[in-house]
Amino acid sequence: MDLLPVAPIETLRRRRSAKWRFHPPDVLPLPVAEMDFDLAEPIAAVLREAVELSDTGYPAPDPVLAEALAGFAGARWGWEIDPAAVTPVADVGVGAVEMLRVLARPADPIVVCPPAYPPFFGWAPEAGGRVYEVPLVDGRLDLAGLERAFAAHPAAFLLSNPHNPVGTVHTSDELAEVVRLARAYGVPVVSDEIHAPLVLPGATFTPILTLRGAAGIAVSLVSASKAWNLAGLKCATVVTASPAMAALVDRFPPDTSWRVGHFGVLASVAAYTEGVPWLERLLATLDDRRALLGRLLAERLPRVSWRPPEATFLAWLDCSALGSGDAPRELFFDKGRVAVEPGLRFGAAGSGHVRLNFATSAEILDQATARMAAALP
């Protein structure tokens, strides 16, 4: 399959998004989860057309987005979504916080599995709760630990399915056990499935709501924003599959859906309905970059260890053997001029780690690993 091209670095540096504006121009930026590939053409076309028409108003309250998502999820995962059970939100963060706000009373525990996507630690208090940590064990869910946590009756379990930053795709057996425990202890599961379309060759994604018994206890947060690089356009969805969970979403602030980006809706519809050939090329490209990164690390940074992710374009690198203590990120940044995410942002379990974004060109990965290797003491 034809891999996706990446524009020359001088062109990438003209982008004004966080990834490309956060650091000085001599730094190779591999932190923020944005991708360097060109937009999928059907998405670019729909956005161009909207600009031409000055079609820059509010999103229409019609079912087009919900129907597009239902079509995509059915074809890709055999997940039957009722379009009437899809609620647009501005982004996954808004969907998660509004959901947790409905579920949590002040200072209620909300279960999170570190190392975890850093905003999870902020969403829980924003919603009025507090984080209760059940760390992953060897990169997988600690089901016994979750049972102990659920026995304390937390307000919710905030799950990353697949898991950012380690890239684990939870198996259907693991998720079935999560659902069993959630039902047994009455703990709602908020399943953040933003990385679902980014499951790489070799792994299979299970939408939580396809599991028996999940409908009454779980909601799913889905978005095209990671897989098609649309984060700035502001569109995600909350999906439910039972009247009980839909009733919770009905308690969101009434204007929530008006705060969604119109461009985000247009682009997401194009992604779900016409963006699958591009997604397949993306997955082949990420598979290629994952293998390349493995070769470059083995050759140039043999003391860095990692488990290649089953999903996402994020590599979770264990740098504890480098002798840089808690802060390998500083070593790579100060000496190598390569920016990666510091592991401690993902919780204490991230000590000695960094997260590297490999959704870029082979040339940039080559340069970045060369610079990282040259930065070693």
Ligand SMILES: Cc1ncc(COP(=O)(O)O)c(C=O)c1O
């Ligand atoms: C697990 C996870 N959830 C949510 C987000 C952010 O989504 P949004 O921009 O839609 O809030 C990210 C971004 O990388 C993520 O990795």
